[in-house]
Amino acid sequence: MRDKFEEYIISQTGMPAASVEHISSLACAKxxxxxxxxxxAGEVCRNKIFVVSGLLRNxxxxxxxxxxxxxxxPELSWTLDVESYDNGTPAISNIGAVEPSxxxxxxxxxxxxxxxEYPLLKHFSQQVISRNIYYNRRRVMTALSASPEEKYxxxxxSFPKLLGRLPLHMIASYLGISLKTLTRLRHAxxxx
Amino acid sequence: MRDKFEEYIISQTGMPAASVEHISSLACAKxxxxxxxxxxAGEVCRNKIFVVSGLLRNxxxxxxxxxxxxxxxPELSWTLDVESYDNGTPAISNIGAVEPSxxxxxxxxxxxxxxxEYPLLKHFSQQVISRNIYYNRRRVMTALSASPEEKYxxxxxSFPKLLGRLPLHMIASYLGISLKTLTRLRHAxxxx
DNA sequence: CAAAAACGTGGTCATTTGACCAATGTTTAC
DNA sequence: GTAAACATTGGTCAAATGACCACGTTTTTG
Numbered sequence: 001m002r003d004k005f006e007e008y009i010i011s012q013t014g015m016p017a018a019s020v021e022h023i024s025s026l027a028c029a030k031x032x033x034x035x036x037x038x039x040x041a042g043e044v045c046r047n048k049i050f051v052v053s054g055l056l057r058n059x060x061x062x063x064x065x066x067x068x069x070x071x072x073x074p075e076l077s078w079t080l081d082v083e084s085y086d087n088g089t090p091a092i093s094n095i096g097a098v099e100p101s102x103x104x105x106x107x108x109x110x111x112x113x114x115x116x117e118y119p120l121l122k123h124f125s126q127q128v129i130s131r132n133i134y135y136n137r138r139r140v141m142t143a144l145s146a147s148p149e150e151k152y153x154x155x156x157x158s159f160p161k162l163l164g165r166l167p168l169h170m171i172a173s174y175l176g177i178s179l180k181t182l183t184r185l186r187h188a189x190x191x192x
Numbered sequence: 193m194r195d196k197f198e199e200y201i202i203s204q205t206g207m208p209a210a211s212v213e214h215i216s217s218l219a220c221a222k223x224x225x226x227x228x229x230x231x232x233a234g235e236v237c238r239n240k241i242f243v244v245s246g247l248l249r250n251x252x253x254x255x256x257x258x259x260x261x262x263x264x265x266p267e268l269s270w271t272l273d274v275e276s277y278d279n280g281t282p283a284i285s286n287i288g289a290v291e292p293s294x295x296x297x298x299x300x301x302x303x304x305x306x307x308x309e310y311p312l313l314k315h316f317s318q319q320v321i322s323r324n325i326y327y328n329r330r331r332v333m334t335a336l337s338a339s340p341e342e343k344y345x346x347x348x349x350s351f352p353k354l355l356g357r358l359p360l361h362m363i364a365s366y367l368g369i370s371l372k373t374l375t376r377l378r379h380a381x382x383x384x
Numbered sequence: 385c386a387a388a389a390a391c392g393t394g395g396t397c398a399t400t401t402g403a404c405c406a407a408t409g410t411t412t413a414c
Numbered sequence: 415g416t417a418a419a420c421a422t423t424g425g426t427c428a429a430a431t432g433a434c435c436a437c438g439t440t441t442t443t444g
Contacts, residue, residue, distance in 0.1 A: 141252050178432050183393060375422070389442070390441070394437085397433090401428105411420070411421085
């Protein structure tokens with residue numbers, strides 16, 4: 001499990017194996033069952049989360065109980081509730097497993113000191129953060145301007161590998177449309 | 193004009209006046225007429241933009257010509273097209289003046305070297321970036337989960353001072369609803 | 385392997401929303 | 415100061431959407 005992470009970091013940063021093993025050694029490994037929660041909204045998100053295998057979702061629950069997905073995090077990706085992690089405030093999102101998953105967790109203090117120690121890691125980390133900023137910006141644009149069909153097509157284009165792994169109601173709640181609308185437009189596309 | 197910026201930076205960072213004057217001296221000042229464009233989608237956004245007075249909007253134009261506002265930037269705030277600024281790629285948004293405005297512009301190279309030179313500026317800059325990340329995250333949540341009325345109420349709560357300064361169609365295009373829906377719900381609220 | 389839960393699809397219906405058009409009042413620009 | 419452009423509100427209508435319900439199938443789970 002840790003070796004997959006180490007391989008990933010080496011390929012992404014070119015860091016020496018010894019440093020990567022050090023980073024890896026500070027992580028806490030955890031196995032999640034399907035639907036198990038890792039972070040609960042309202043609590044503080046105290047860890048950086050790296051998904052080694054499986055699939056997590058980062059989602060908020062509205063007052064009326066409806067769920068809204070902020071992010072899907074498949075294997076070899078990162079997730080957390082940034083605002084909570086940075087400031088120790090209550091998280092606005094839940095983070096849970098869609099599939100049985102393996103994750104690595106770092107406490108903020110540990111991760112911060114690693115960022116100090118390894119400039120290559122810091123550089124990479126900032127890349128990840130930047131990508132996330134761009135992604136959210138584009139997502140706001142899409143949410144504002146696209147029709148349900150365009151949103152779905154963009155999702156398929158962006159995450160083709162996730163299509164078969166997610167129940168449709170989660171895709172709908174990621175796109176901000178109802179399940180009904182989603183099945184309708186899928187049906188319409190079949191007829192073309 | 194520059195003094196307003198210097199005052200702002202000193203109050204936000206506690207930097208010494210001499211450093212702030214240096215920063216200020218590297219900026220290019222510009223006056224914008226109402227509706228004048230500062231950054232055009234498709235071109236590269238080459239500057240950090242600080243709004244000294246007036247009001248800018250950062251917005252995308254969809255294929256069908258409809259406009260969608262990503263951000264309003266009133267006096268004493270920052271704006272740019274991040275992805276374009278960072279990577280030199282074409283901007284996805286236009287940035288233009290809603291009111292006659294005064295802005296300060298820094299070239300990326302200059303701003304980067306200032307970040308190196310002044311740790312307090314770097315720290316503050318990262319705060320601004322963080323706030324922006326949190327803001328976009330919340331915005332995605334709202335866009336996904338809130339009703340038009342809730343979106344409007346959240347806007348009023350978040351930016352009470354902007355209400356009277358913006359035409360309603362811009363607020364609608366910020367909220368991702370039609371002008372018609374916006375006037376409808378405002379009318380409904382009047383009756384309560 | 386069997387029972388239970390979750391999933392995808394479909395139907396109906398009421399409601400919301402947007403597109404289009406018009407009228408009036410206000411602001412801008414020359 | 416005046417003409418032109420813009421803003422706000424309103425009406426009507428068609429279309430899109432979501433809520434609710436049901437059914438058959440697949441997937442989990444014990």
